Structure formats: C-alpha cells, structure tokens
C-alpha cells in the first residue's frame with residue numbers, strides 16, 4: 615500500500631500572503647499526522663515564496679513521520695538540507711516565474727549539478743529521490759548517479775482527459791516498472807486529487823504519493839485531519 619506524503623507548502627502560501635504567523639505549517643503538519651499522513655513534504659524554494667527557513671528547522675523538531683524536503687540543485691539550499699537533515703530530499707527543477715514545479719528534473723542536461731547534489735545528500739545520510747517525467751533516459755541516469763528513488767511526475771496524467779489519460783497512465787506504469795527493475799523505490803506526485811488518485815496508487819510497487827494542493831484545498835473546507843484521512847482511505851482501498 616502506498617504511503618501518503620502531505621505537502622503543506624500552501625499553508626505557508628496563505629501565511630505569506632500577509633507575512634504574519636498564521637496559518638502555521640507546523641500546526642498543519644501535526645494535524646496531517648493525526649489524519650494518518652506517513653510523511654510531511656515541504657519545498658524550500660530559493661525565492662522563499664512559501665516555506666521559510668524557520669519552518670524547516672521547526673518541522674525537523676516536531677514532525678514524527680518522514681520529513682521530505684523538495685529542493686533544487688543549488689548550493690545554498692543543499693547546505694541547509696545537509697545541516698537540517700530531513701529523512702528524504704527530493705530534487706526538483708525550479709524556475710522563478712513558475713506557479714508550481716512544471717516539469718520533471720532534466721538529469722541528462724544537468725548531469726554535473728544533479729550528480730553533485732545526489733552525492734552531497736547521500737553523504738549527509740539523506741535518502742535521495744529525483745522528480746522525473748516518465749522518460750527512460752532520465753530514469754537510467756538517475757540510477758547510474760545513485761538516486762535511491764524516483765518520484766514520477768503525474769502532472770500530464772492529471773491534466774489529460776478520457777483516452778489520453780489512459781495513455782498517460784500507461785506511461786507511468788511502464789516507467790514505474792523500469793524504476794523498480796533498476797532497484798530504485800517508486801514515488802509519484804503532482805496534480806493528484808481525490809478523483810484521479812486511485813489508478814496511480816494502484817501502480818505495482820508504488821511506495822509513496824506526495825499530494826499538496828487538493829488536500830490543502832479540502833482542508834480549508836473540512837479541516838486538515840479529515841482531508842488527510844479521506845485521502846488515506848482512497849489510496850488504501
């Protein structure tokens with residue numbers, strides 16, 4: 615059964631809208647844990663648009679499940695990751711102008727930077743996951759460079775409708791098999807919600823799903839604990 619990592623960045627997005635102290639992502643993480651989250655995921659962006667350095671250090675102290683830090687392959691953020699030592703680091707591409715992470719990491723084009731980031735995180739005892747599109751060349755290189763896991767980008771699947779969605783799901787299934795054949799752990803995330811999550815949760819050897827926007831959106835209406843419990847029930851059934 616896939617584990618659920620709850621991405622709480624958007625709680626910090628609301629706080630940063632007023633640059634105040636509420637809502638606190640630390641509270642959200644505690645409630646997500648009470649709802650059954652297996653992990654808490656945060657993205658410390660270079661522009662600090664939502665999660666702040668303080669959130670990372672406080673969450674390191676308070677989160678009792680897996681803390682998964684999404685980060686770009688840049689030295690300053692890698693320094694922080696190696697100091698704070700979350701259980702897992704997920705390397706993602708980052709562009710300042712994007713609304714959210716738009717595509718998978720291009721390991722082939724950025725081989726040196728990604729290799730160095732993997733080595734730094736591994737040396738700090740952090741499990742390394744790479745956020746990739748379902749592309750065989752990217753997956754092969756991830757394994758070669760020593761990644762422990764690959765998080766498949768499910769954005770195209772989530773956007774597609776009808777027959778096209780089935781085709782996108784088939785790509786995820788093939789890529790998932792490739793990832794596990796290479797001895798890496800299979801994760802997935804981006805754009806998953808209460809309506810589209812089940813087929814992805816059902817992919818063979820799916821180990822972890824990272825979900826943010828849809829859970830935080832539902833949490834505004836029904837509370838974080840219930841929103842997480844409802845997602846857990848879906849991916850477990």
Ligand code: PXP
Pocket residue numbers: 621623657684704706714715745765802803804805806824825826827828
């Ligand atoms: N996984 C990764 C690597 C991400 O960058 C994001 C977005 O922050 C997510 C999962 C969660 O995506 P969503 O908010 O669409 O559920």
